[in-house]
Amino acid sequence: MIALDNVTLTFPDGAGRLTALDRVSLTAAPGTVTGITGPSGSGKSSLLAVAATLIRPDSGGVRIGDVDASTLSRSESAALRRSSIGIVFQQPNLLPSLTAREQLLVMNELGERGSRGRRRDVSDRADELLDAVGLAEHRAKRPHQLSGGQRQRVNIARALLNGPSALLVDEPTSALDQERGAAIIELVLRLSKELATATLLVTHDLTHLPSLHSSVQLVDGRLAQLQS
Numbered sequence: 001m002i003a004l005d006n007v008t009l010t011f012p013d014g015a016g017r018l019t020a021l022d023r024v025s026l027t028a029a030p031g032t033v034t035g036i037t038g039p040s041g042s043g044k045s046s047l048l049a050v051a052a053t054l055i056r057p058d059s060g061g062v063r064i065g066d067v068d069a070s071t072l073s074r075s076e077s078a079a080l081r082r083s084s085i086g087i088v089f090q091q092p093n094l095l096p097s098l099t100a101r102e103q104l105l106v107m108n109e110l111g112e113r114g115s116r117g118r119r120r121d122v123s124d125r126a127d128e129l130l131d132a133v134g135l136a137e138h139r140a141k142r143p144h145q146l147s148g149g150q151r152q153r154v155n156i157a158r159a160l161l162n163g164p165s166a167l168l169v170d171e172p173t174s175a176l177d178q179e180r181g182a183a184i185i186e187l188v189l190r191l192s193k194e195l196a197t198a199t200l201l202v203t204h205d206l207t208h209l210p211s212l213h214s215s216v217q218l219v220d221g222r223l224a225q226l227q228s
């Protein structure tokens with residue numbers, strides 16, 4: 001579950017402040033994908049950054065699963081991100097020297113030191129996820145040997161490695177053609193359901209919205225409901 005309650009976020013702007021998010025409330029249930037659309041500068045990335053606990057809002061509540069993220073310290077937020085939040089950026093920021101499988105395994109090295117048993121679990125889970133995103137045959141390839149769509153699939157598998165309850169996806173189809181873009185949206189829908197993640201997905205492309213569970217539009221930092 002992701003729940004934003006009356007979130008307002010401002011940035012310094014000359015002598016005054018610019019309101020990027022204006023009293024935004026939004027709930028995403030486990031297993032569902034909520035689309036977020038809106039013009040450039042309307043606050044979409046800001047909304048994802050607040051839900052990801054990367055930016056703390058001026059006011060309002062942020063809840064991830066059963067954790068109230070608005071009261072956490074920086075290090076507690078970082079721990080919450082590692083355990084419970086998966087983030088997929090627009091451009092897959094993969095490490096050039098690592099294979100698809102290693103891109104996932106390296107995630108486990110970033111947190112606390114894993115035990116041997118945990119390393120084996122993680123290794124099995126990496127294989128399961130690469131299989132789930134259709135890359136079982138490509139696990140030993142490095143990013144330059146993969147297509148744009150395949151790289152984005154590695155990116156999604158990596159974000160899901162730690163079994164997050166929240167998945168935040170920013171414009172995953174922007175570098176892809178229509179068909180590959182639609183396949184990525186299908187994948188996000190299927191995995192969100194199978195793994196019961198609450199997913200927010202930012203997209204400019206309105207053709208994807210009807211297949212999602214619900215969609216909202218941001219205009220000047222304010223929410224307008226499109227459909228549900």
Ligand SMILES: Nc1ncnc2c1ncn2[C@@H]1O[C@H](COP(=O)(O)OP(=O)(O)OP(=O)(O)O)[C@@H](O)[C@H]1O
Pocket residue numbers: 011012018019020038039040041042043044045046047
């Ligand atoms: N770090 C920052 N400092 C100051 N202003 C910012 C900062 N980040 C975003 N803004 C401003 O907040 C508003 C919302 O920006 P945001 O990036 O969330 O919009 P967006 O809908 O994601 O845009 P795009 O579709 O172009 O990526 C914009 O007016 C932007 O200029």
